[in-house]
Amino acid sequence: MLMPAEVVVNGELIEYYDISGCYILRPWAMSIWETMQKFFDVEIKKMNIQNCYFPLFVSPGVLQKEKDHVEGFAPEVAWVTKTGDSDLEVPIAIRPTSETVMYPYYSKWIRGHRDLPLKLNQWCNVVRWEFSNPTPFIRSREFLWQEGHTAFATKEEADAEVLDILELYRQIYEEYLAVPVVKGKKSELEKFAGGLYTTSVEAFISNNGRGIQGATSHCLGQNFAKMFEINFENEKGQKGMVWQNSWAYSTRTIGVMVMVHGDDKGLVLPPKVATVQVIIIPVPYKDADTRGIFDACASAVDILSGAGIRAKADFRDNYSPGWKYSHWEMKGVPLRIEIGPKDLANSQVRVVRRDNSLKIDISRTNLVEHVKEMLNNIQHNLFDVAKQKRDACVKTIRTWDEFVEALSQKKLILAPWCDEEEVEKGVKARTKGEMGAAKSLCSPFDQPELPEGTKCFASGKPAKKWTYWGRSY
């Protein structure tokens, strides 16, 4: 499952828009986004992070203040040069991310240690005019995200928050989207432009052997503080510069979920994020008690909804049951309940799982308990299956030849590395080709043992750490 346009369009997550690289998020996608948003927003508020909203527009002066940062984003920035019929005196940029939008005001608001920490977040849209292969969710020219921007008196506090946020991102992927991820640190080459270090959760799409960055939590160090003069006076009256973090996850999360779980029939949605968890379909044969069947369906919806399960019946009379099965499979609904004459007679319903097609008949007496248990099983099974698939793709290698072979097999490659930027550039150069170059994905926090004397797979120098490598989105 590669994320063909068909799956996301037929599943009614996305509609293609008449401006290339922009997509419409339909309610079926939006409700998934809202479920994750609700979880994350509550968690960050517990951490005393407050929501705010900064403008969409950036003036060129501030955008260009941090050199590495602007170099990273400049090619993708969209510029407003005209309003109504008038040309603007100075063009203004649309935010690709909001470091430069926000930090001049951090400088204004932060004076003393009592103003710290300053912890803000915003839910908004950003624009990055990418030229290579726009793809729904994964690489779109406008997308929705949250971006957190925090400032601390000490590096220790910043370091700790980077990991607290990364853990929330892991939870979004693993506990909501049922997508296994690796927590780790990005290489110098792959870190955030202008930051000190970047941590990320990395997912892997087994079917086409590519890694994908799931979400990032950056420690910006004091680089931006220096450029934007974000200083404060500590308890002893000494001047200091703040330590900053920024962190974000976007609608890309939904794309990763689609690619990891989708199959030939279409979407497969984990129950925790599915708009509709149970679709109930009446199956009246010719001489059946149609009224009785419809009533049984309606009553099942009531009973399940009353127990907090998101259930819905499809009573449309212009489609056959078979058409409806395919339709709701395409949309990825986790459980289907069928009620026909035999089910009615036996006070039972037939339940069909989307994830593994298992069919069982269950008594209507214990409907709620059974459905809850099955939804729970599906959530866990999706994660387990995805993890098995991902783990089966991991290949530990030690030499360049092994690396090249594993890459040709589309593996998620775990290799001992010297952690030198020039060496990573070399790996990229040597693997360039039609499929795209290989790069480092992350150095996992959970490091296997590295025996003394282990050499870097690419340079032969002493290895410093185990790092995941592969092609990526």
Add this chain to the structure above:
Amino acid sequence: MLMPAEVVVNGELIEYYDISGCYILRPWAMSIWETMQKFFDVEIKKMNIQNCYFPLFVSPGVLQKEKDHVEGFAPEVAWVTKTGDSDLEVPIAIRPTSETVMYPYYSKWIRGHRDLPLKLNQWCNVVRWEFSNPTPFIRSREFLWQEGHTAFATKEEADAEVLDILELYRQIYEEYLAVPVVKGKKSELEKFAGGLYTTSVEAFISNNGRGIQGATSHCLGQNFAKMFEINFENEKGQKGMVWQNSWAYSTRTIGVMVMVHGDDKGLVLPPKVATVQVIIIPVPYKDADTRGIFDACASAVDILSGAGIRAKADFRDNYSPGWKYSHWEMKGVPLRIEIGPKDLANSQVRVVRRDNSLKIDISRTNLVEHVKEMLNNIQHNLFDVAKQKRDACVKTIRTWDEFVEALSQKKLILAPWCDEEEVEKGVKARTKGEMGAAKSLCSPFDQPELPEGTKCFASGKPAKKWTYWGRSY
């Protein structure tokens, strides 16, 4: 209280931004927005309206499809003409509102009567590059809003929804922001560009005698359906065109609240939307039991928070109690609790209301009940006082001379009107001047009796209805 920049800046709702007409919504404003959003989002979901997200960008072709509509918005549209270093082949517009963004897809999604009603909403930012006096919240070049866009098979359904939504807008103003509003219908001249008719909730700022449109719920009729070919086949196989509505409220709501309740000391926030409802300030005199006072403050926070009241203590040691009183008054916190040595000794606290400065000592035994009751009283008192002020400004007139006099007295003028567009244009032309022309605000749904033979105040023709007139924002 005119909404001087100082009030919203000192109250920490807004920070001015380096691009004119754009403002930063600080957490103190954002949490008010979120409270209203939470209420409204739940209500529209009960009405089976679903959230979605359409792109920020519009191509010029669709933007220009509805003639009246584009004429209304064209002068304020911001254009992206460049990305990175490259000029775009065709410039693209930033949405000033999303009718033209969405409706080509409504045309695609709606085929038969079973696809109706289609009811979507989105929470997003829009850009209108206004050139006249940008003002925080009231007239800003980018703002946040929700925009609902619905399509029905019949006019009756559309008409009914227009009023259901308008009622929610009334609730936001009256029950959350404690701002009295009039529900009514806009004149032909003032209705939404391209729509059939517009309803609105109208507020009035007594201090400077101006009306302000609070939120609008439009019936678009079939105008857009015709332009965008949104057709469907009904039960009998006949072709029809849909009836559409669009409706929106924006961060302007916060500005109206600021202007209606604010005073010389700063903001006054209604308890239902205040981020902090109760601020607790320790008042330790020289020889006081400082530790005991601080503990009492902390315990009061715990007790109130435990009861679901948003309470906070200000323990900062570098500010005097007096400074803190002013600070939290400026930020509009509804209730202040002071705890000093005498209060500690008597197991009481001193409570001071922001709305009317009343001070009372209450026993710590019934703290929660007392505070709840007082917050409730403040909420109602703010509304009552605002309504009295507004009502005192209403002037019913019958002749042009009376109209001119009432206008010079900055009244909210209720006048019998013939409801003719040319006559309204005449009123505007005749009242032009430094203060801005008078215009119709709305014809209230709640119409006083109109005796037979009553003449229009402006044209002398037979009057058709009572209409509110005045200067407005």
